[in-house]
Amino acid sequence: MATPTNFQPLPSAQVCANGVITMGAPVAQMALSLKQLNQVKFRSAGYYHVGRSTWQDWNSINYAKGATFGGYQNIPAKGYMDEFDLFYFSLPTSEWIGIEITYGAASSNPTSLTGPNILVELYGISGGSIGAKIDEGILFTYPAQLQILQRGQLTGLARVNTGSRLYTFPSGGLSAPTFPRPLYIPPANRGDELAVRVTAEEVIIYAVHLFDIYQEA
Amino acid sequence: MSNSFTTPPTLADEVTVVAGQVIGEGAVTAMSDTANYLYAYGGTHNVISQAWAEGQFTQKGTTYQPMVEYMIPIITHEHYELHLHLIALGPGGIRSTLTIGSDVYTAETLSTGAGPHIIEQTVTVTSTPLASYGTLSIEVKHTTGTPNHHEIRTLAAHWVAKASPLSTGALPDGKLNIYTPFGINRVGNDYPLSARWGVDMLENIETLRRRVLAYTSWSGVDNLFAAPTSVSDPAPAVYLGVGDIEVLFSPVFIPHEAFDGDNFYTITVWFNMVNISALYPSVTYVIMGQEITLTANGWSSHDITIRPDQDEEMSQLFNFSVYRAGLDNADHNWEFLLNIEQNPTLTPGVPWIKGLCIWGV
Numbered sequence: 278m279a280t281p282t283n284f285q286p287l288p289s290a291q292v293c294a295n296g297v298i299t300m301g302a303p304v305a306q307m308a309l310s311l312k313q314l315n316q317v318k319f320r321s322a323g324y325y326h327v328g329r330s331t332w333q334d335w336n337s338i339n340y341a342k343g344a345t346f347g348g349y350q351n352i353p354a355k356g357y358m359d360e361f362d363l364f365y366f367s368l369p370t371s372e373w374i375g376i377e378i379t380y381g382a383a384s385s386n387p388t389s390l391t392g393p394n395i396l397v398e399l400y401g402i403s404g405g406s407i408g409a410k411i412d413e414g415i416l417f418t419y420p421a422q423l424q425i426l427q428r429g430q431l432t433g434l435a436r437v438n439t440g441s442r443l444y445t446f447p448s449g450g451l452s453a454p455t456f457p458r459p460l461y462i463p464p465a466n467r468g469d470e471l472a473v474r475v476t477a478e479e480v481i482i483y484a485v486h487l488f489d490i491y492q493e494a
Numbered sequence: 495m496s497n498s499f500t501t502p503p504t505l506a507d508e509v510t511v512v513a514g515q516v517i518g519e520g521a522v523t524a525m526s527d528t529a530n531y532l533y534a535y536g537g538t539h540n541v542i543s544q545a546w547a548e549g550q551f552t553q554k555g556t557t558y559q560p561m562v563e564y565m566i567p568i569i570t571h572e573h574y575e576l577h578l579h580l581i582a583l584g585p586g587g588i589r590s591t592l593t594i595g596s597d598v599y600t601a602e603t604l605s606t607g608a609g610p611h612i613i614e615q616t617v618t619v620t621s622t623p624l625a626s627y628g629t630l631s632i633e634v635k636h637t638t639g640t641p642n643h644h645e646i647r648t649l650a651a652h653w654v655a656k657a658s659p660l661s662t663g664a665l666p667d668g669k670l671n672i673y674t675p676f677g678i679n680r681v682g683n684d685y686p687l688s689a690r691w692g693v694d695m696l697e698n699i700e701t702l703r704r705r706v707l708a709y710t711s712w713s714g715v716d717n718l719f720a721a722p723t724s725v726s727d728p729a730p731a732v733y734l735g736v737g738d739i740e741v742l743f744s745p746v747f748i749p750h751e752a753f754d755g756d757n758f759y760t761i762t763v764w765f766n767m768v769n770i771s772a773l774y775p776s777v778t779y780v781i782m783g784q785e786i787t788l789t790a791n792g793w794s795s796h797d798i799t800i801r802p803d804q805d806e807e808m809s810q811l812f813n814f815s816v817y818r819a820g821l822d823n824a825d826h827n828w829e830f831l832l833n834i835e836q837n838p839t840l841t842p843g844v845p846w847i848k849g850l851c852i853w854g855v
Contacts, residue, residue: 320539331735363648369501369531
């Protein structure tokens with residue numbers, strides 16, 4: 278039976294009273310409600326918005342005490358790197374992490390070896406430091422997944438995500454990042470405090486949203 | 495009689511308890527176990543998540559300066575450890591203060607690593623919370639050494655999950671809804687399926703449905719050591735501007751029942767305002783289709799009761815209803831958020847948003 282995604286109406290408490298013949302439906306409704314809570318509501322997530330410089334060299338505004346007016350940053354130069362370690366507090370039921378990234382990319386550079394790309398990897402946290410790599414990660418590349426949206430000399434904004442299709446690992450595991458897919462948390466690491474490392478080349482990151490993929494039980 | 499649970503829980507197969515089936519103890523035990531687990535772990539993921547680009551969230555001053563501030567939900571009275579993780583650079587200190595009603599709890603960490611390093615802090619709540627929310631303020635200072643500043647790159651926090659077994663007796667959540675733990679031995683074989691079990695299960699499910707989750711958490715960075723004078727200086731956002739309309743929202747699942755106004759499933763928007771005054775007595779913003787008019791400075795909360803449009807692409811990709819919890823592309827937001835005509839340089843008295851947090855169920 279499918280897992281309900283919304284809060285379904287619960288039976289009246291009267292059906293549980295002494296002397297009432299309990300049919301199956303009320304108990305099944307309770308079981309389904311718990312399944313909804315476990316599989317849908319109480320999924321882990323971390324929604325990171327990335328604060329960037331608000332300095333603007335025009336119209337005498339300069340700092341203007343800090344806010345983004347809508348003109349985004351200058352397009353990143355060749356070789357520009359951006360790296361973030363983002364904490365993900367997984368739950369014992371966490372298994373696959375879906376990702377959505379908001380970004381601005383550099384213009385295509387024919388002399389660039391790789392062009393704009395975003396590498397996303399999953400690490401454990403051990404002894405107060407980033408620990409062992411748990412998932413070799415995924416690579417968003419241009420033009421396969423990333424777009425370039427220029428507004429003059431400024432970047433436009435675009436979004437990219439992993440989708441929710443689950444990945445079958447090859448026997449022997451991975452030794453390099455794959456195409457974009459949800460990141461995998463092995464059973465031994467579920468419920469742990471984890472770190473998602475996002476390394477962007479010729480890409481400016483504005484937001485990274487991490488969330489457990491919804492799966493029917 | 496222990497209120498124990500397993501992690502992860504084994505879900506009951508609802509097919510075994512439909513009409514015509516004998517209600518076996520296996521399903522009832524599994525349901526009790528799952529409910530106890532959900533009480534312990536539900537909502538213990540990120541309540542705060544925010545990051546900054548290199549060189550933005552920095553402090554050169556050698557005395558503590560309050561720099562960011564958030565509202566966080568008190569998920570239950572049993573979850574009393576708020577665990578913070580930060581990525582920091584340079585020598586300095588971080589002091590986190592959680593204020594719940596009149597109670598104040600603090601954690602402080604000094605570190606010296608020049609490169610990026612993890613700072614973990616635990617703020618422990620020692621008294622029964624008298625409010626359903628708390629204010630978390632982060633202060634930062636620099637200490638002697640190189641580089642000449644203390645910098646934060648990532649900030650995240652979560653409530654630490656409870657270990658098995660749960661405490662005995664009725665357990666209130668942040669809004670005083672009651673959860674009654676199940677003694678796992680009493681739902682085992684040879685015990686009756688009592689009326690109390692059913693009544694408690696219904697109330698417990700309702701309590702868990704109402705538990706608050708954090709959707710969006712954003713704070714401006716205040717009290718830099720000095721205002722920037724060039725493009726190479728730190729210049730993080732202090733307030734929200736029209737440029738944030740395209741960026742500041744989170745893709746979240748929201749049950750449809752949360753958009754009805756006749757139940758307890760609420761979406762709450764918190765604003766931290768500055769500059770509301772006699773000259774500018776009110777401003778209006780639009781969050782998820784709801785116009786919200788603000789008339790006071792500081793933090794204020796507002797419940798949303800209408801249904802926004804879902805994100806069709808994300809909903810199809812991820813197999814359930816995904817909504818964007820954040821600023822709408824609406825006239826009021828273009829008018830009242832900081833913009834090229836209204837900003838601290840040209841119109842210093844205009845009200846602005848210094849913090850925005852959105853919670854749901």
